[in-house]
Amino acid sequence: MTDQIAIQTEGLTKHYGDVEALVDLDLEIRPGEIFGFLGPNGAGKTTMIRTILDEIRPTKGRASILGLDSHERSVKIREHIGYVPGDLAMYPNLTGRDTLTYFSNLRGGVDWSYVDQLADRLDADLTKKVGDLSSGNRQKIGLIQAFMNRPEVLIMDEPSSGLDPLVQREFQTMMRQVAADGRTVFLSSHTLSEVQRVADRVGIIRLGKLVAVEGVSNLRSKGIRKVELFFDASVDGAVFESLPGVRDVAVANQHVTLSFSGHMETLLRVVTERYTLVDISTQEADLEEIFLTYYRDGDVAT
Amino acid sequence: MTLANVFTKTTRDRWKGMAIGSVTLAVLFLFGMSVYRDIDLSVYTDLPDVFRSMVNIPKDADVASLAYGAIYGSYGTMTLAGLALAMGAASIAGEERKGTIGLLLGNPKSRSTVLVSKTASMVFLTGLGALFLLGAGFVVPAMLDVSITGMHVGALIFHMFVISLFFGFLAVAIGAWTGSPGAASGATAGIMFISFIGAGLFPLVEGYENVAKAFPWYYFSGSQPVSNGVNWGHIGVLSAGVVLFAVVALIGINRRDLRGETVGATLVDRLRGNPITQKLANRLAGSARVSRIWVKTASEHQGLLLVTASVMFLFMGVMLGPMFTLIDDALAGMTDQFPEALVALFGGGDMGTPEGWYQIETFGMMAPIAVMVVTVAIGAGALAGEEERRTMGLLLANPIRRSTIVLHKVLAMTLYGVAVGVATFAGVAIGSLLGGLGMDMGNIAATSLLVTLVGVAFGALSLALGAAAGRVKVAIYGTVGIALILYVLNAFLPFNDTFAGYAKWSPFYYYLTSDPLVNGMNWGHGAILTGLTVGLVVSAVALFERRDLRQTG
Numbered sequence: 001m002t003d004q005i006a007i008q009t010e011g012l013t014k015h016y017g018d019v020e021a022l023v024d025l026d027l028e029i030r031p032g033e034i035f036g037f038l039g040p041n042g043a044g045k046t047t048m049i050r051t052i053l054d055e056i057r058p059t060k061g062r063a064s065i066l067g068l069d070s071h072e073r074s075v076k077i078r079e080h081i082g083y084v085p086g087d088l089a090m091y092p093n094l095t096g097r098d099t100l101t102y103f104s105n106l107r108g109g110v111d112w113s114y115v116d117q118l119a120d121r122l123d124a125d126l127t128k129k130v131g132d133l134s135s136g137n138r139q140k141i142g143l144i145q146a147f148m149n150r151p152e153v154l155i156m157d158e159p160s161s162g163l164d165p166l167v168q169r170e171f172q173t174m175m176r177q178v179a180a181d182g183r184t185v186f187l188s189s190h191t192l193s194e195v196q197r198v199a200d201r202v203g204i205i206r207l208g209k210l211v212a213v214e215g216v217s218n219l220r221s222k223g224i225r226k227v228e229l230f231f232d233a234s235v236d237g238a239v240f241e242s243l244p245g246v247r248d249v250a251v252a253n254q255h256v257t258l259s260f261s262g263h264m265e266t267l268l269r270v271v272t273e274r275y276t277l278v279d280i281s282t283q284e285a286d287l288e289e290i291f292l293t294y295y296r297d298g299d300v301a302t
Numbered sequence: 303m304t305l306a307n308v309f310t311k312t313t314r315d316r317w318k319g320m321a322i323g324s325v326t327l328a329v330l331f332l333f334g335m336s337v338y339r340d341i342d343l344s345v346y347t348d349l350p351d352v353f354r355s356m357v358n359i360p361k362d363a364d365v366a367s368l369a370y371g372a373i374y375g376s377y378g379t380m381t382l383a384g385l386a387l388a389m390g391a392a393s394i395a396g397e398e399r400k401g402t403i404g405l406l407l408g409n410p411k412s413r414s415t416v417l418v419s420k421t422a423s424m425v426f427l428t429g430l431g432a433l434f435l436l437g438a439g440f441v442v443p444a445m446l447d448v449s450i451t452g453m454h455v456g457a458l459i460f461h462m463f464v465i466s467l468f469f470g471f472l473a474v475a476i477g478a479w480t481g482s483p484g485a486a487s488g489a490t491a492g493i494m495f496i497s498f499i500g501a502g503l504f505p506l507v508e509g510y511e512n513v514a515k516a517f518p519w520y521y522f523s524g525s526q527p528v529s530n531g532v533n534w535g536h537i538g539v540l541s542a543g544v545v546l547f548a549v550v551a552l553i554g555i556n557r558r559d560l561r562g563e564t565v566g567a568t569l570v571d572r573l574r575g576n577p578i579t580q581k582l583a584n585r586l587a588g589s590a591r592v593s594r595i596w597v598k599t600a601s602e603h604q605g606l607l608l609v610t611a612s613v614m615f616l617f618m619g620v621m622l623g624p625m626f627t628l629i630d631d632a633l634a635g636m637t638d639q640f641p642e643a644l645v646a647l648f649g650g651g652d653m654g655t656p657e658g659w660y661q662i663e664t665f666g667m668m669a670p671i672a673v674m675v676v677t678v679a680i681g682a683g684a685l686a687g688e689e690e691r692r693t694m695g696l697l698l699a700n701p702i703r704r705s706t707i708v709l710h711k712v713l714a715m716t717l718y719g720v721a722v723g724v725a726t727f728a729g730v731a732i733g734s735l736l737g738g739l740g741m742d743m744g745n746i747a748a749t750s751l752l753v754t755l756v757g758v759a760f761g762a763l764s765l766a767l768g769a770a771a772g773r774v775k776v777a778i779y780g781t782v783g784i785a786l787i788l789y790v791l792n793a794f795l796p797f798n799d800t801f802a803g804y805a806k807w808s809p810f811y812y813y814l815t816s817d818p819l820v821n822g823m824n825w826g827h828g829a830i831l832t833g834l835t836v837g838l839v840v841s842a843v844a845l846f847e848r849r850d851l852r853q854t855g
């Protein structure tokens with residue numbers, strides 16, 4: 001089953017009345033990868049997830065998971081997936097263990113030693129009622145519920161909300177192990193740093209449209225660098241602004257900061273020809289900045 | 303504007319209940335007074351003292367005092383006080399249960415201020431309800447041309463208002479100390495009910511007349527305010543109670559740790575916590591409870607079933623048998639004197655026979671209501687409830703069909719409907735044996751089966767409405783509204799020759815029209831009710847399969 005495309009959408013579109021929540025979404029997620037699905041609140045991430053899970057039906061287009069049609073074969077699909085809904089709600093009067101037992105029964109049983117292992121790793125309390133747990137501790141039950149049947153495809157909508165940093169790190173390790181097994185993780189998030197840390201590829205969605213799909217390393221290399229330059233004398237800002245790939249130039253006497261995309265060599269050659277460079281520091285731009293750039297430019301091609 | 307402060311927001315959230323309650327009471331009052339105007343009132347003088355005293359009817363009753371006493375004095379006061387205590391119980395404890403108290407107190411308002419605002423809203427709305435009833439108390443007799451000379455309507459309403467505040471503030475105080483809205487409303491309602499019975503019964507027991515004074519209700523009705531005007535001494539006693547409860551509430555709310563959003567602990571939960579009983583309780587509450595969808599659904603409604611089935615068994619079944627033998631002389635021929643329409647509304651039947659007695663008291667109205675309470679609660683919550691609580695997405699992430707979920711819910715609903723039917727059967731059968739009424743067991747079983755079928759059919763209706771709309775309120779109000787209309791149509795259409803045939807469009811027609819308590823099972827009618835249920839379930843599945851799940855409540 002792992003040689004199938006994990007998740008595929010073709011022209012997936014969902015309208016709520018006049019509102020276009022999802023527009024012509026084409027996406028292909030390969031087995032064994034961690035795919036980050038990024039976008040601000042209201043961009044259409046949850047609508048996309050609910051559509052491929054057959055909670056809601058597309059206005060146009062289709063989706064498949066593990067090669068099975070998301071609507072026709074939804075029950076079969078759900079044998080092979082784990083799901084953490086955004087804004088997770090569970091049965092408040094059941095304990096964590098009761099909750100997991102319930103879902104395990106609906107699946108025809110799970111490996112309980114694995115459940116205990118997961119609970120241990122996430123430091124989850126299964127004896128308390130879900131309604132009495134803090135939101136982070138409740139989220140842990142939701143995560144165990146999604147991981148416990150060793151699904152082929154894990155679909156998670158903002159899964160790390162409420163988790164403390166230590167647990168988040170463990171959760172990221174768990175995701176990497178799933179991918180190392182050849183299984184697939186679909187992770188929707190607006191937390192860029194998290195996606196950056198675990199994802200292989202990232203899709204960026206905005207106003208229902210897929211703006212870009214890129215490998216994380218790719219995004220980085222073509223991404224913008226923050227460059228700080230120190231000179232032995234005052235410099236002229238216009239010199240920098242005219243260079244290709246440079247933007248956001250700020251000059252304060254001998255000190256210049258700018259954003260740069262392209263080969264560092266071109267920047268350095270021009271700079272050293274004119275001035276004496278005392279010090280330089282460059283910072284790898286994080287997805288945050290790349291993300292913002294995509295937003296500013298709107299429809300950057302993939 | 304309505305969100306200007308805690309007072310106006312609370313009033314906005316709560317005014318509908320008060321409006322519905324007081325309008326209903328006014329209509330009931332109109333209905334009651336017009337009935338009393340038309341019947342021979344001697345039936346009431348023949349009633350046992352216990353009954354009369356309980357429903358607040360003086361011995362030498364005339365039309366007006368009967369209507370004021372029976373409608374305002376008992377139902378009316380219970381309703382007004384019930385609304386007040388519901389508001390009181392929800393005041394602070396309700397916000398704690400919902401987990402919103404922290405947000406509210408994150409604003410620069412003291413706990414005392416919030417409590418005072420909320421109780422002020424309770425007093426305000428209770429006052430409005432009382433004023434409305436006062437208006438109806440004058441308008442209705444004028445409309446019906448009934449003399450109210452010598453009646454102190456204002457005094458009665460004033461007493462009603464003060465006793466309502468008494469129970470309202472009691473609920474506020476309990477809620478303020480415990481933080482549990484359930485404890486506050488449950489304990490207060492219990493105290494109210496006991497005090498209602500106590501104040502009604504003790505005056506009849508020689509030598510114990512004064513015990514009645516221990517019950518708050520005595521200070522509402524003991525002085526017969528509608529005949530004798532305001533009794534300031536009694537009002538003083540109740541007002542002292544109000545002040546005491548208010549002070550107790552203010553102290554309680556300020557010295558206690560506030561609760562976060564909480565889940566009520568049930569008895570089984572407590573047993574689970576105790577190492578001695580843990581094993582047994584786990585078997586009851588743990589893995590068994592979550593083994594399947596229908597079992598889990600059933601377990602969520604245990605409490606409701608327990609209460610409903612017990613009431614039907616004990617009060618509507620067992621106890622009515624011996625009671626019939628005690629008062630059958632007074633009842634004989636009583637039905638003849640009631641307008642036919644009124645008797646029909648309670649299911650019809652001749653109160654002079656055991657079958658007629660049980661038909662009017664138990665099967666006519668109470669039994670279908672009891673079955674429906676359970677089936678509609680499960681049916682309406684089945685799909686719409688899981689959607690509103692946002693658990694449906696998680697449930698449907700498992701490899702099960704939507705139709706499977708519907709069928710599991712239907713199974714739980716049907717089993718519970720049957721359980722109420724069986725309890726009713728057992729209660730009436732035992733009541734008949736205890737009273738030596740000699741009713742036919744098969745016929746009791748047939749009637750119980752038919753009431754179960756009619757109740758399950760309306761449960762299926764609420765399920766279908768919930769499947770279509772995804773909203774619990776739509777499912778419940780829709781079902782109750784439709785059921786009420788169909789019930790009334792079935793009761794009244796037969797009086798009109800032209801429209802009599804249309805009664806067959808009401809499911810209730812297939813319940814009692816064949817007189818199963820006398821004639822036994824009508825399988826054709828049973829089949830029609832079953833067919834209706836099946837049809838509604840099939841459409842529920844179709845509606846639910848086709849629809850987008852709702853995302854939020």
